[in-house]
Amino acid sequence: MKVCFVGIGLMNGSLSLDIQQRYPDAVIHGISRKEATLDKALSLGLIHEKGSLVELSDADWVFVSIPVEAIAKLLPQILDGIGEDTTVIDFGSTKTAICSAVANHPKRNQFLAAHPIAGTEYSGPEAAALDLYKGKTIMLCESKKTRKDILERAVLLFEELKMTIRYMDAVAHDKHIAYVSHLSHITSFMLGKTVLEKETDEQNIFDMAGSGFASTVRLAKSSPEMWIPIFAQNRVNVLETLEEFISNLNEFKDKLQAEEFDALLADMKNINTIKSILDRK
């Protein structure tokens, strides 16, 4: 079994560890623009050899986990070079632009658009971890455009990784994910910015920041190179979520300014219901 990873950071690196554990015979090729990344991946055992985009014709699997604008750009070229039975899967956090980029490609049916709801705020090969995907959800988009045997093979692999599979329209995916993921990243970055601007004395952040702050600002450690393309591709949805979030903040501010504490209390009690949704997860 030949597996080619295009991009070999947190996502593909973790997948490689999972695959190597389950399929000891798998030969893993890593493809990256950065030689240093490949060297690192080799030394960490995430890949067996350095590969390139011209040797995909005998690959069983090609996984593409690079910034989303690069996925959309590279995917047609990847499909050009694959063999009859190669399965190509991307792990991008947006799905509409990526699906559009290959909508009319002759090998569209060998491609599966996927988004695993898994990850951490860290990136690069060093961040790779076994079982990152275990128990997590993976969203599959436009799966009817994927050849039946290819889809089945992919589903089997994700089940092997103990993932929960959900099917969704690419447009719906991008709309929902803006609310439950992209907005969180922006609020985290802006919270980090607000505090950094104000707390010029880092010692104060260090002393007074508790687990609550750490939790809300954690995503501000995420890779900007990964996230800017996501915001760019999902710009319209992200702008909508931002407008609603800012409007809610302004409403809170106005009520606090006017000392309307009963109204604030009622609002917050209502928002508390999110507990039952989060905790059943």
Add this chain to the structure above:
Amino acid sequence: MKVCFVGIGLMNGSLSLDIQQRYPDAVIHGISRKEATLDKALSLGLIHEKGSLVELSDADWVFVSIPVEAIAKLLPQILDGIGEDTTVIDFGSTKTAICSAVANHPKRNQFLAAHPIAGTEYSGPEAAALDLYKGKTIMLCESKKTRKDILERAVLLFEELKMTIRYMDAVAHDKHIAYVSHLSHITSFMLGKTVLEKETDEQNIFDMAGSGFASTVRLAKSSPEMWIPIFAQNRVNVLETLEEFISNLNEFKDKLQAEEFDALLADMKNINTIKSILDRK
């Protein structure tokens, strides 16, 4: 050693477990407006008996961990009833209003204003946990107004609990804590609100929400009854942080709208520096 806990939820309940472990002879009295809370605390072993505010004269310690507006209101009455050697400590998240409430009290010097940077999003006696305070910072405010022997006794206890002690002016405390704690709670609640309003189908939140969303929205599970008084007492500082946060969000939105991705990338890279502050903690 007689210890009286005014309020017996997460904060005092956890402290009780720590004290009982270290001082097996301690007799713990619980004081609460709610009979059900006292019953729960008794059954969980957080207190040995139900107490009342009229029996503080022979108490060695009185810890006050109730909503901050109730602390400000009750503290003068508590000080009225204590003995010559009773130490009174509050654990409120705001400090200015509480210190003002007893500024001219004849027993002001038996009171120490404290804020442990510890807690979780859960509340009530069931949330109490051993070692909640271990390794955490405790802010002591206006400590020069506390009698020397009383302050020393308190410091010894906090050191026994393996806490890091920091001294700060009450006004400065309230200003900084608005940025590194109060703002985080508001953004979490408003993020929860924005998503709840949009995602009428809870299944979508359930399926698509990853650890990033859970992390940023976690504080939206916090007790509104505890937090509204904090926002009320620290209203001016909180409004200032909110204005700056909203302004940063609007700036981000405008740049995204205008597709100024280079500027956004530079901003986000700069905010990434918060990593070094958070990770050294």
